[in-house]
Amino acid sequence: MEFEIEKVLPNGLGRVGTIKTAHGEIKTPAFMAVGTRGYVRFISPQELHMLGAQAMLSNGYHLRRQAPEIAKAGGLANISAAFWAGAEATAEHAAREARNDGPERRVAQEAAGYLPGSESWQGPTLTDSGGFQVMSLGSGLGKVVSMEKERHVTNTAHKERLAHVSEDGVSFIDPFDGQPDFIGPEESMQIQCQIGADIHMAFDELTSLADTYEYNIEAMARTERWAERSLREHIKHRDDLGYRQNLYGVLQGGRWEDLRRQTAQTLGKMNVDGIEFDGFGLGGAFLKEDLGEILRWCNEELPMNKPRHLLGLSHPDDILIGAEMGADTFDCVAPMREARHGKIYTREGNINLRKYSDAGEPLDHDCDCATCKAGWTRGSLRALWRSGDIEKKAKYYNLASIHNLRFIVRLTEEIRVAMLEGCFDAYKHDFLTKYYTNADLC
RNA sequence: GCUGGAAUCGUCUAGUGGCAAUGACAAGAGACUGUAAAUCUCUCGGCUUCGGCCUUCGUAGGUUCGAGUCCUACUUCCAGCA
Numbered sequence: 353m354e355f356e357i358e359k360v361l362p363n364g365l366g367r368v369g370t371i372k373t374a375h376g377e378i379k380t381p382a383f384m385a386v387g388t389r390g391y392v393r394f395i396s397p398q399e400l401h402m403l404g405a406q407a408m409l410s411n412g413y414h415l416r417r418q419a420p421e422i423a424k425a426g427g428l429a430n431i432s433a434a435f436w437a438g439a440e441a442t443a444e445h446a447a448r449e450a451r452n453d454g455p456e457r458r459v460a461q462e463a464a465g466y467l468p469g470s471e472s473w474q475g476p477t478l479t480d481s482g483g484f485q486v487m488s489l490g491s492g493l494g495k496v497v498s499m500e501k502e503r504h505v506t507n508t509a510h511k512e513r514l515a516h517v518s519e520d521g522v523s524f525i526d527p528f529d530g531q532p533d534f535i536g537p538e539e540s541m542q543i544q545c546q547i548g549a550d551i552h553m554a555f556d557e558l559t560s561l562a563d564t565y566e567y568n569i570e571a572m573a574r575t576e577r578w579a580e581r582s583l584r585e586h587i588k589h590r591d592d593l594g595y596r597q598n599l600y601g602v603l604q605g606g607r608w609e610d611l612r613r614q615t616a617q618t619l620g621k622m623n624v625d626g627i628e629f630d631g632f633g634l635g636g637a638f639l640k641e642d643l644g645e646i647l648r649w650c651n652e653e654l655p656m657n658k659p660r661h662l663l664g665l666s667h668p669d670d671i672l673i674g675a676e677m678g679a680d681t682f683d684c685v686a687p688m689r690e691a692r693h694g695k696i697y698t699r700e701g702n703i704n705l706r707k708y709s710d711a712g713e714p715l716d717h718d719c720d721c722a723t724c725k726a727g728w729t730r731g732s733l734r735a736l737w738r739s740g741d742i743e744k745k746a747k748y749y750n751l752a753s754i755h756n757l758r759f760i761v762r763l764t765e766e767i768r769v770a771m772l773e774g775c776f777d778a779y780k781h782d783f784l785t786k787y788y789t790n791a792d793l794c
Numbered sequence: 795g796c797u798g799g800a801a802u803c804g805u806c807u808a809g810u811g812g813c814a815a816u817g818a819c820a821a822g823a824g825a826c827u828g829u830a831a832a833u834c835u836c837u838c839g840g841c842u843u844c845g846g847c848c849u850u851c852g853u854a855g856g857u858u859c860g861a862g863u864c865c866u867a868c869u870u871c872c873a874g875c876a
Binding site: 388478481482514553638661664665666667683684688692707738740746 | 819820821822823824825826827828829830831832833834
């Protein structure tokens with residue numbers, strides 16, 4: 353994998369570049385669409401391309417059982433409709449998708465034409481290691497990035513712990529079928545090399561905001577040991593599918609400067625038989641106010657010439673700060689999840705669609721997404737969303753997801769242009785002023 | 795006309811002696827950041843110094859310490875019979 357840097361900001365960290373993978377290029381900064389199970393919910397691969405998404409991120413944890421099948425088909429970016437239609441995985445997959453409201457849920461996806469496998473994603477792909485699930489199934493304190501410190505432990509206090517960490521890896525209960533399972537660095541690498549994304553993440557342990565400094569030292573050291581094991585295993589399999597797969601080491605260390613700088617140096621130099629990581633994942637749960645500083649600590653220590661992926665963030669201020677501080681790629685479920693939940697992104701701040709039952713105005717007055725161009729208004733979209741008709745709802749999820757995703761993708765495109773033209777600071781200031789000073793902001 | 799049955803918060807609905815009264819939907823507010831998330835939380839008669847207070851289950855009476863619940867009459871609706 354090559355990474356070409358075209359321009360660097362005066363701060364020496366933020367940059368414009370191009371990542372070249374076996375399945376295509378990624379012009380950075382870039383936002384990757386999240387398709388956890390190998391497809392992006394409610395958005396077809398063709399629609400993804402049209403809205404400017406350059407890459408898709410899937411998850412080794414969720415695809416672990418289908419991984420051998422995916423490998424046989426030649427990897428995530430090569431699987432055909434026939435694969436999903438014919439594979440045994442389909443039955444299991446459908447059962448999982450349908451777990452809440454029976455067949456209806458699947459019918460909704462079929463009706464809208466968004467079942468996985470109607471097409472395949474032709475482009476660069478990335479898989480996560482399953483490390484995030486250590487926390488989301490385990491310590492269970494939502495990965496909240498909040499403006500307010502008091503709020504950082506929220507909404508999951510009564511969760512049952514489904515995952516436990518040991519030196520070997522993570523033992524967990526699959527929340528869908530209740531079966532016990534285990535993933536360690538070796539397992540994660542084997543799974544990811546079967547799925548065959550262009551970029552893989554080392555198996556890491558994400559700590560929550562509630563964890564102590566002492567625990568973060570322990571978890572970070574474990575993540576570094578896992579990183580070396582990940583690299584060792586990855587090297588064995590990285591060419592198994594006939595093209596070169598790449599591995600990013602993942603930085604943890606919470607909100608502490610000494611830990612962040614230390615792990616950046618350690619992972620930046622880490623090698624197995626002279627082979628180093630191809631790039632780096634910037635991980636962690638962040639308070640918004642700390643994000644820029646933490647990224648600066650990491651990226652001042654990491655090698656300049658390798659790409660960095662900021663894991664799991666996408667709010668505009670986070671992306672702007674991330675790009676400024678040297679993150680090249682991003683991914684996040686928020687644009688699509690929030691779309692499904694009725695939050696529509698606009699340049700003047702986000703709106704809650706519930707409040708616009710009669711509104712004939714566009715979603716966003718300045719938007720070039722397919723949904724807006726097709727003339728959907730706040731009112732007409734709200735009517736779809738609130739409809740009891742499951743097919744209409746599916747249509748809403750499609751239209752709203754496209755809008756929000758395009759909004760974030762476009763933001764990264766504009767950041768790239770602004771950086772190239774040397775006006776990043778002005779662009780950032782203008783965007784944030786407009787976006788965060790509106791009274792309707794939610 | 796007779797005989798049964800039914801009338802509860804926008805809608806549907808639970809409730810057969812201690813109830814401002816169940817659940818669902820609708821409505822309203824908030825949350826969501828490497829997807830256990832088409833999800834979750836809160837509000838949903840009025841007032842409140844948050845301890846309560848007031849007014850409510852078709853209408854009017856009655857029994858009872860106490861009635862949405864029991865009794866009587868009336869009104870309306872449904873079903874069956876004329």
